[in-house]
Amino acid sequence: MKKITAELIAIGSELLGPSKTDTNSLYVTKQLNKIGIEVGYKTVVGDHRDNLKNAFQTALSRTDIIISTGGLGPTEDDFTKDIIAELCGVKLKLNEEILKNLKDRFAKRGIEFPENSKKMALIPENATAIPNGPGAAPGIYIECRGKTIILLPGVPREMQFMVENFVIEKLNEKYKLPKKFSITMNFASIPEAVIDNTLKELPFNKHQIEYAILASLRKVQVILSGYNEKKVSDFSEKVISHFPEAFFGYGDIFLENAVLDLLTEKNKTVSFAESCTGGWLGKLITDIPGSSKAFLGGIVSYSNEAKINILKVPKETIEKFGAVSPQTAFFMANNVRKIFNSDFGVGITGVAGPSQSEKKPAGLVYIAACSNEKTIVKKYNFRGNRDMVRQQSTSRAFDLLRREFLK
Amino acid sequence: MKKITAELIAIGSELLGPSKTDTNSLYVTKQLNKIGIEVGYKTVVGDHRDNLKNAFQTALSRTDIIISTGGLGPTEDDFTKDIIAELCGVKLKLNEEILKNLKDRFAKRGIEFPENSKKMALIPENATAIPNGPGAAPGIYIECRGKTIILLPGVPREMQFMVENFVIEKLNEKYKLPKKFSITMNFASIPEAVIDNTLKELPFNKHQIEYAILASLRKVQVILSGYNEKKVSDFSEKVISHFPEAFFGYGDIFLENAVLDLLTEKNKTVSFAESCTGGWLGKLITDIPGSSKAFLGGIVSYSNEAKINILKVPKETIEKFGAVSPQTAFFMANNVRKIFNSDFGVGITGVAGPSQSEKKPAGLVYIAACSNEKTIVKKYNFRGNRDMVRQQSTSRAFDLLRREFLK
Numbered sequence: 001m002k003k004i005t006a007e008l009i010a011i012g013s014e015l016l017g018p019s020k021t022d023t024n025s026l027y028v029t030k031q032l033n034k035i036g037i038e039v040g041y042k043t044v045v046g047d048h049r050d051n052l053k054n055a056f057q058t059a060l061s062r063t064d065i066i067i068s069t070g071g072l073g074p075t076e077d078d079f080t081k082d083i084i085a086e087l088c089g090v091k092l093k094l095n096e097e098i099l100k101n102l103k104d105r106f107a108k109r110g111i112e113f114p115e116n117s118k119k120m121a122l123i124p125e126n127a128t129a130i131p132n133g134p135g136a137a138p139g140i141y142i143e144c145r146g147k148t149i150i151l152l153p154g155v156p157r158e159m160q161f162m163v164e165n166f167v168i169e170k171l172n173e174k175y176k177l178p179k180k181f182s183i184t185m186n187f188a189s190i191p192e193a194v195i196d197n198t199l200k201e202l203p204f205n206k207h208q209i210e211y212a213i214l215a216s217l218r219k220v221q222v223i224l225s226g227y228n229e230k231k232v233s234d235f236s237e238k239v240i241s242h243f244p245e246a247f248f249g250y251g252d253i254f255l256e257n258a259v260l261d262l263l264t265e266k267n268k269t270v271s272f273a274e275s276c277t278g279g280w281l282g283k284l285i286t287d288i289p290g291s292s293k294a295f296l297g298g299i300v301s302y303s304n305e306a307k308i309n310i311l312k313v314p315k316e317t318i319e320k321f322g323a324v325s326p327q328t329a330f331f332m333a334n335n336v337r338k339i340f341n342s343d344f345g346v347g348i349t350g351v352a353g354p355s356q357s358e359k360k361p362a363g364l365v366y367i368a369a370c371s372n373e374k375t376i377v378k379k380y381n382f383r384g385n386r387d388m389v390r391q392q393s394t395s396r397a398f399d400l401l402r403r404e405f406l407k
Numbered sequence: 408m409k410k411i412t413a414e415l416i417a418i419g420s421e422l423l424g425p426s427k428t429d430t431n432s433l434y435v436t437k438q439l440n441k442i443g444i445e446v447g448y449k450t451v452v453g454d455h456r457d458n459l460k461n462a463f464q465t466a467l468s469r470t471d472i473i474i475s476t477g478g479l480g481p482t483e484d485d486f487t488k489d490i491i492a493e494l495c496g497v498k499l500k501l502n503e504e505i506l507k508n509l510k511d512r513f514a515k516r517g518i519e520f521p522e523n524s525k526k527m528a529l530i531p532e533n534a535t536a537i538p539n540g541p542g543a544a545p546g547i548y549i550e551c552r553g554k555t556i557i558l559l560p561g562v563p564r565e566m567q568f569m570v571e572n573f574v575i576e577k578l579n580e581k582y583k584l585p586k587k588f589s590i591t592m593n594f595a596s597i598p599e600a601v602i603d604n605t606l607k608e609l610p611f612n613k614h615q616i617e618y619a620i621l622a623s624l625r626k627v628q629v630i631l632s633g634y635n636e637k638k639v640s641d642f643s644e645k646v647i648s649h650f651p652e653a654f655f656g657y658g659d660i661f662l663e664n665a666v667l668d669l670l671t672e673k674n675k676t677v678s679f680a681e682s683c684t685g686g687w688l689g690k691l692i693t694d695i696p697g698s699s700k701a702f703l704g705g706i707v708s709y710s711n712e713a714k715i716n717i718l719k720v721p722k723e724t725i726e727k728f729g730a731v732s733p734q735t736a737f738f739m740a741n742n743v744r745k746i747f748n749s750d751f752g753v754g755i756t757g758v759a760g761p762s763q764s765e766k767k768p769a770g771l772v773y774i775a776a777c778s779n780e781k782t783i784v785k786k787y788n789f790r791g792n793r794d795m796v797r798q799q800s801t802s803r804a805f806d807l808l809r810r811e812f813l814k
């Protein structure tokens with residue numbers, strides 16, 4: 001089977017500065033990968049005619065499909081369509097239907113049609129205009145020099161609308177690629193290397209199933225793909241059977257989604273007492289709409305006084321064992337549970353760094369989770385900088401609650 | 408003056424997948440811009456010999472300076488140096504000094520020197536090896552075909568070390584570019600368009616001063632640059648004089664940094680009562696090391712019971728005006744201040760969405776800030792999705808405290 005590859009061109013001078021990366025390409029790549037097309041190159045180019053022409057010429061010389069994002073608006077520095085017409089040896093023609101649509105669009109909003117917006121209705125001969133659902137400028141689909149060129153707008157929702165409603169179907173039709181199935185699995189509190197080694201040892205046909213592992217401080221994702229749906233599905237179950245405790249769900253979810261779903265399903269509530277994470281645990285669970293069904297609230301006890309006066313951690317405990325201690329974590333979890341009258345409580349206390357002491361190094365974190373029946377306190381030595389220590393603390397806290405109280 | 412442009416090539420198949428963008432290029436761009444070099448193209452290419460060669464050939468044909476990141480390690484699919492030697496018509500030679508350094512490095516760690524790591528000591532003839540402070544593989548600097556090619560590792564801290572300690576000086580020396588000065592200013596609670604319009608109307612010489620505006624939900628950054636330090640500095644003062652209230656500091660800082668600095672400077676403390684932001688405000692201030700000097704803690708009152716029982720918002724207030732009301736925000740700020748015995752208190756209550764009601768639409772947020780002398784409550788109607796509403800709530804809360812209590 002011949003491999004079909006694509007080159008993605010992101011157009012916009014702002015993408016060549018020091019602060020903005022092209023993220024449209026991630027979405028396009030994901031959709032292309034699903035239908036078996038791989039990305040061979042990505043190019044970012046500014047709004048300069050010569051450079052833009054160079055980028056398209058280069059892409060035409062080395063890939064089958066070229067998809068650009070950006071450079072389709074009515075402003076002066078948008079001339080992508082001119083360049084494509086030139087490279088394909090065709091002329092730009094005013095498309096009356098598109099012009100009518102554009103004019104209607106402006107009329108509906110009670111805005112006079114600006115003369116320079118007429119440009120948006122220019123389409124290279126032999127090209128197809130791609131309807132733009134949420135926006136004005138249409139996309140362009142054209143086959144020339146044996147290649148496929150697709151011009152999309154840079155605005156993410158307009159670009160995504162066109163990919164979903166036109167591009168994928170059209171490419172599928174033209175290249176008749178077999179449908180690829182993929183399953184994403186999420187694992188927590190397990191090193192990437194352990195999963196990697198197991199996958200390497202599992203017997204499977206590499207021509208039938210491909211896998212990718214994406215690890216972050218929040219989770220390890222395993223993405224399986226292949227053309228035989230049943231084989232991919234069976235293999236995913238085999239993988240999970242090796243790490244049943246670490247597996248927390250399918251798809252693009254995080255631990256807080258899994259925890260919230262389990263809490264909601266069991267009709268249980270939770271509250272948090274946070275020290276070194278400073279409110280991050282609460283921020284994460286409240287990222288999710290509807291979290292108020294299970295999350296009652298929390299106390300950020302960033303000072304010893306707050307731990308003693310508000311969370312009612314005994315003063316002697318802090319004096320004897322320190323604020324960063326299993327004893328303090330124990331009281332934090334249990335007392336926040338009582339204060340909020342929730343089913344479960346979670347407490348986190350640790351040294352986020354960079355400042356630390358010999359006895360309490362940066363990365364030392366105690367996490368406690370409790371119900372009215374039991375409390376589990378765990379000690380962790382996280383690696384990395386302040387942000388990494390705090391990030392890992394939140395993941396492990398959610399996972400402790402999930403593994404010990406919600407399964 | 409001839410413009411010198413660079414092409415950045417990011418090497419790594421993982422950068423062509425659906426989940427990882429090249430961010431090394433942002434750092435490199437920032438450093439290059441400082442010395443007056445602009446980036447003309449960015450290319451991402453996988454670990455395939457032919458594609459990699461194509462990428463370098465293309466870059467050689469269209470830019471002055473080529474800087475690659477990645478593809479320098481000892482693994483099989485790293486062959487960047489081979490390709491450069493081929494394109495420059497030179498041979499790779501074993502550099503004994505580098506080999507010795509590598510062997511010493513492994514010996515110090517008590518690890519046997521792996522044979523395939525010898526590859527890292529291969530350097531194209533006529534090339535300079537760039538010392539790698541934190542890592543093993545050296546970078547490569549070579550001039551050929553009238554162009555400059557620089558190969559850097561993909562690991563950010565190794566790459567950054569080389570740029571800081573070698574690349575910038577070397578490029579400065581070769582291209583004798585005049586030093587460019589730049590000043591970054593941060594503004595809050597002001598629309599980007601207002602600043603943009605003012606800048607457009609201010610009289611200044613566009614050949615002497617360039618400006619860029621970068622807006623996010625957290626702040627608006629204005630970056631001025633030019634070759635005459637005094638002119639850039641004078642102009643920055645003029646810009647600030649138009650928005651003295653909105654200006655909160657220079658450099659790469661956020662509002663929480665400005666707030667924490669002001670609190671520390673005045674030896675004052677603060678505590679937060681958060682509803683719709685769920686702990687995010689606390690998370691942000693505790694991102695900063697040393698925040699415990701001024702931040703005592705907070706209460707996340709995500710349920711009405713928590714607002715009534717823990718924050719002591721009068722039940723009648725919530726029944727009469729609702730949880731999302733200026734009255735509730737008032738009590739949240741004042742009571743959290745009393746509970747934590749801090750100098751200032753901040754309260755946030757609002758509808759983050761997507762669920763909403765006719766009377767309380769998504770985006771409606773009340774923020775209160777108080778000392779023991781006064782309380783200020785403000786109403787906001789934020790646009791955007793849940794994440795955007797919450798993000799704007801945190802920025803406006805910090806800014807309310809800054810403007811009304813800390814200036």
